[in-house]
Amino acid sequence: MYAVIRTGGKQYRVAPGDVVKVESLTPGNNGSVEFADVLAFSGEPGSLVKPQSGKVLGTVVSEGRADKILVFHFKRKKQYKKLQGHRQGYTQVRISEIQVDGNSYTA
Numbered sequence: 001m002y003a004v005i006r007t008g009g010k011q012y013r014v015a016p017g018d019v020v021k022v023e024s025l026t027p028g029n030n031g032s033v034e035f036a037d038v039l040a041f042s043g044e045p046g047s048l049v050k051p052q053s054g055k056v057l058g059t060v061v062s063e064g065r066a067d068k069i070l071v072f073h074f075k076r077k078k079q080y081k082k083l084q085g086h087r088q089g090y091t092q093v094r095i096s097e098i099q100v101d102g103n104s105y106t107a
Contacts, residue, residue: 001105003098004040005056011039014095017107019061024089031060033093041100054100058093065089 002015008023027033038054065087073082098105 001041001043001098003038003042003054003056003100005035006037006039007035014056014098016095016098016105018095020058020093020095021090022093023091024063025091027060027091033058033060033091038098038100041098043100043105051100053102054098056095057097057099058095061092061094063089063091 002013004011004013006012007025010023012020012022014020025033035056035058038051038056040048041051041054042048066089067087069086069088071084071086073084074080096106
């Protein structure tokens, strides 16, 4: 069983026990995180439903920054070059529980 959640402008397919890298977010007390935007849920193979109410609970494993990405702007024949680096912050979250329509699923 798995759920599809939305956080940080992206969608992730998560199941209990998975470790997911999401964009930086602030954890609550005891390093817990709650994702309230559940887009879809699958309880058995071949079925996918939109739940009436649901949330996904997890705990923060680690935080960090991804590898550097180089952004290079160039205009030919104009002697224009610009190089810029970027490192996106991330948070690793271990999914502990999926709560959908009154039912709870754990690892």
